[in-house]
Amino acid sequence: MTTFDPTRRRVLGAAGLAAGVAAGLALAVAAAAPAVAQQAPIVIGGTLGLTGAYAEPSTDYKFVYDRWLEEVNKKGGLLGRPVKMVVYNDESTPTVAQSLYNRLLDQDKVDIVIAPYTTFVGGAVVPIVMSHGKLLFNGGFVGINIFRNNKGSIIGSFTYQEPDYTRGLFEMLKDLPAEQRPKRLAIFTSQNPFTVVVRAGIGGKGGALNYAKEAGIPVVLDEQYPPTTTDFNGLVQKAKAANADMVLALGLPNDTLNIARSVHQQGLKPMVFCTCGSQVTTLSAWPKLGEAAEGGFGTTVSWPTQGYPGLADLAAVFKARGYETLPTYAIVGYAILQVIEQAVEGAKTLDQEKLKAYIHANEFKTAAGTFRYQDDGTPVFSQILIQFQNGRNQVVWPKQAQTAQPVLGKP
Amino acid sequence: MLTHVLSIVADGVLLGLIYAITGLGLSLVLGVMGIVNVAHSAFVMLGSFLAFELFRRFGVDPVVAFVLALPVFFVLGIVVYRVVITRVQSAAQTQGLVAMFGLMVLIENLGTIAWTTDTRVVTASYTNASLVLGGVVLPHVRLIAGGLALLLIGGVWAFLRFTLTGRAIRAMGQNPEAARIVGVDIARLSAVMFGLGIACAGAAGVALAMVFPFSPNTQVVWLAWAFLVVILGGLGSVASTLAAGIAVGLIQSVCTAVMPFDTVYLVLYVLLAVILTVRREGLSRAVRRTI
Numbered sequence: 001m002t003t004f005d006p007t008r009r010r011v012l013g014a015a016g017l018a019a020g021v022a023a024g025l026a027l028a029v030a031a032a033a034p035a036v037a038q039q040a041p042i043v044i045g046g047t048l049g050l051t052g053a054y055a056e057p058s059t060d061y062k063f064v065y066d067r068w069l070e071e072v073n074k075k076g077g078l079l080g081r082p083v084k085m086v087v088y089n090d091e092s093t094p095t096v097a098q099s100l101y102n103r104l105l106d107q108d109k110v111d112i113v114i115a116p117y118t119t120f121v122g123g124a125v126v127p128i129v130m131s132h133g134k135l136l137f138n139g140g141f142v143g144i145n146i147f148r149n150n151k152g153s154i155i156g157s158f159t160y161q162e163p164d165y166t167r168g169l170f171e172m173l174k175d176l177p178a179e180q181r182p183k184r185l186a187i188f189t190s191q192n193p194f195t196v197v198v199r200a201g202i203g204g205k206g207g208a209l210n211y212a213k214e215a216g217i218p219v220v221l222d223e224q225y226p227p228t229t230t231d232f233n234g235l236v237q238k239a240k241a242a243n244a245d246m247v248l249a250l251g252l253p254n255d256t257l258n259i260a261r262s263v264h265q266q267g268l269k270p271m272v273f274c275t276c277g278s279q280v281t282t283l284s285a286w287p288k289l290g291e292a293a294e295g296g297f298g299t300t301v302s303w304p305t306q307g308y309p310g311l312a313d314l315a316a317v318f319k320a321r322g323y324e325t326l327p328t329y330a331i332v333g334y335a336i337l338q339v340i341e342q343a344v345e346g347a348k349t350l351d352q353e354k355l356k357a358y359i360h361a362n363e364f365k366t367a368a369g370t371f372r373y374q375d376d377g378t379p380v381f382s383q384i385l386i387q388f389q390n391g392r393n394q395v396v397w398p399k400q401a402q403t404a405q406p407v408l409g410k411p
Numbered sequence: 412m413l414t415h416v417l418s419i420v421a422d423g424v425l426l427g428l429i430y431a432i433t434g435l436g437l438s439l440v441l442g443v444m445g446i447v448n449v450a451h452s453a454f455v456m457l458g459s460f461l462a463f464e465l466f467r468r469f470g471v472d473p474v475v476a477f478v479l480a481l482p483v484f485f486v487l488g489i490v491v492y493r494v495v496i497t498r499v500q501s502a503a504q505t506q507g508l509v510a511m512f513g514l515m516v517l518i519e520n521l522g523t524i525a526w527t528t529d530t531r532v533v534t535a536s537y538t539n540a541s542l543v544l545g546g547v548v549l550p551h552v553r554l555i556a557g558g559l560a561l562l563l564i565g566g567v568w569a570f571l572r573f574t575l576t577g578r579a580i581r582a583m584g585q586n587p588e589a590a591r592i593v594g595v596d597i598a599r600l601s602a603v604m605f606g607l608g609i610a611c612a613g614a615a616g617v618a619l620a621m622v623f624p625f626s627p628n629t630q631v632v633w634l635a636w637a638f639l640v641v642i643l644g645g646l647g648s649v650a651s652t653l654a655a656g657i658a659v660g661l662i663q664s665v666c667t668a669v670m671p672f673d674t675v676y677l678v679l680y681v682l683l684a685v686i687l688t689v690r691r692e693g694l695s696r697a698v699r700r701t702i
Contacts, residue, residue, distance in 0.1 A: 053528040234667030257624040265550035
């Protein structure tokens, strides 16, 4: 037999009252919430290599995506609808990414498609996305030929492509009086499809060789090496024997770090040493080179002091995650989502053709700068040249973004 | 001019010592046990990350890590021998090769999961310093790595030459059946031999991490160099492995100085093909005789 004592009854009564108040409040909040929660979400889909070779940058991309998603839904979503992101793990493998993009497009029927990280994986999914008549919003990779072949249907957020990787450096040097410029250039280029374009440009335009010619800096050593090269001492000794006072390392992070270390150990002290084949100086491994990192030039898309929307906050959260320099991929990953946000709200549609027309006709304010799109789908060129000075990166070009004067001559 | 020539020679010799230590374990395991250990580079990679983690977490100098790697990887080698090798030893050689290939893929994938493919560097207090002798620049780190390589190669040579276990291993390498008849415990010595090979691989990984940037998927490049040294040096010979390593280093260094770099590897392989055509057994006197 169940009995109730008065104390217990009072407690239950209070609990019932509290539950009633809570339920009432919940109803009130639900009624006051924007219509966002009641409509079908807009779905943005893509893949990232959350495991495998590209796990580290991909995890950072995911962090950036989650952050943007939270922000945009707090603001009421897009077109009055909540936004949902479906990001599958492509295991850093092109074939896995291909099947996942088929799933995103055929089964999940996502509204907007975003690209995976790196040209290696991204290049493989482009034909799938294009065959479904979708735009590919690409904050994941560069590749001027891929953009051109798809006639503006890939919308990028990297503000410079391979032929322009060394452009900022030569622009800075051209600003110097002729007698202060380096006189003897050595170029080391990894033989991969990406960096050979950084060296030679495309269709006679861009590329380190053309920029050097325009700047009147003769090339005294022009060496290419297989991607499997393990030792660069011999190459560095050649540059030393040729009295090179400017060295361009056009490679990927592993070989560039190797070259930087050899340059320092061999006592080669060029006026300019640029790691212009990748954004290696923004990676966490660069400062770990110690003295060998000092004076090295590199490039990125924008810098927190430029005041672009969301950039300073992004830099702050990444600093809290242990990054002294905001990685380039984090900036472009965030910027492409800002483009999507502004394009969908501006065009007021998810129709891909209308979105494409709107994007090619308008400006977009992003963390990577204010974008105006070219016919091939890449933003108009902009670049930041940074130099590693006293243990940290400083902006040395363009002048309006400078945080320090360039120092010519490795310590 | 003389300084330039001396620089090329010094660079070649120091690089060659690194090549030699990278090929040493592979040569011993192949020469004595007849096992084509294609997982060798995976253990080299693990050695590099042992140095990296000890340095990053506890500030342990890579020289100390080199010493620590020897017992750690010796034990690891024995475990791998007991778990993997004993199961495929009696099978056809192709099955053993496939098993070792599978082991390599497994270790490299686990390495990628643990450390991703981001490039890592180990920068000790001496990494960025160099000794300049008469204009010849000798990076401290290469001198130290070369010295450690010489010590290890010398130690392995002395172990195989002057200890009872070493002599038994040599006997096993020359004629396993005869060795068994005179009382050599083949199973135990095989485990020791494999452990020694993996210990050399781990130590080589530490030496490589001192000198070069690395990631889980770059160390496989060193497998090609290790095989090159083994092919040139012949199987199972410590002294020939050393000579072959230095020869490869010198050829690379001289070729780099006198021709475009993108042709250096091609020339290196053509030269090796010519050498092996003339002298099939490489630098050692017999295909599988000496240790």
